[in-house]
Amino acid sequence: MIIIGFMGSGKTTIAKHLQDHMFKEVIDLDDEIKVLAGKSIKEIFADDGEESFRKLEYQALTKYLSEDVIISTGGGIISYDQSYELLNSQKQHKIFFLNAPFDNLYDRIQNDTNRPLGNQSRQKVLDLYLSRLDRYKGVADYEISTEETIESSVNEILSYID
Ligand code: S3P
Numbered sequence: 001m002i003i004i005g006f007m008g009s010g011k012t013t014i015a016k017h018l019q020d021h022m023f024k025e026v027i028d029l030d031d032e033i034k035v036l037a038g039k040s041i042k043e044i045f046a047d048d049g050e051e052s053f054r055k056l057e058y059q060a061l062t063k064y065l066s067e068d069v070i071i072s073t074g075g076g077i078i079s080y081d082q083s084y085e086l087l088n089s090q091k092q093h094k095i096f097f098l099n100a101p102f103d104n105l106y107d108r109i110q111n112d113t114n115r116p117l118g119n120q121s122r123q124k125v126l127d128l129y130l131s132r133l134d135r136y137k138g139v140a141d142y143e144i145s146t147e148e149t150i151e152s153s154v155n156e157i158l159s160y161i162d
Contacts, residue, residue, distance in 0.1 A: 001161070002087065004136055005098035006129050007075040007118045008108035010146040010153065014098060015072040017154045022161075026070045029077070032060040041074075045116040054080035065090055076117065078135040087139045096157055097140035100147040102129055 001018070003011045015026045030041060033056045037044050044053045057074060061083055064071055071093065078084045087095060106125055109118040118125060137143065142160050146153045 002071045002073065002093045002095045003098060004073050004078060004087075004095060004140065005075065005146075006105050006132065006136070007115055008105040009075070009098040009100060010108075010150065011072045011075075011098055013150060014146065014153055014157070015070050017150060018070055018157060021154065021158055022070065024068065024070050026072055027060075027064045027067075028072045029057055029060045029064075030072075030074045032063070033057055033074075036060060040114070042114055042116055050117075054083070058083045058086070061086060065092065076132070078139060079132060084135055084139065094141045094161065095139055096160075097136045097143045098146045098153065099136070099143055100145060102126055104147055105129065 001022075001024075003015055005011050012028060015028070018024075019026045033044070033053065034040060036056050036059065037048075039047070041053065044056070054076070057077055058080060061071070061073070061077065065086070078087065106122055109115055109125075110122075113119050117128060142157070144153050144156050
């Protein structure tokens, strides 16, 4: 299973809940990238730029794609063509797109200084969200609302898997 969605959509939290139900390991690609780079995401963006971050993200995705795990991605994975194409062409995992109205997402991320691309003006973050929507929807097998409770989103996801 692969979980995608914009920053603040609940990917990490929901993946942890799914782990308890599915007894599968969760791989959080942001955590993997930190290990690969030996520094925080904020530092990678500041020192090396977004392109370097995206390459590490692609590398981490490639590493775990063949494993039977729950892969929780970072919100921008689909913005990098190579990662997007890989997600589109792989057959091993079902892809779940977590989504909520933009204002909910923005409320959840606006004060978090650890997300370089989320810590910008509302308009900039909205533009980013809108620019990514088609790709999230295009690559996803299922779209799950995370507007209500975590439990309801988790139950909906579980209803789609055997
Ligand atoms: C990013 C989202 C972040 C993280 C990085 C870039 C993005 O992950 O990968 O800050 O481009 O949307 P979360 O979606 O887990 O916050």
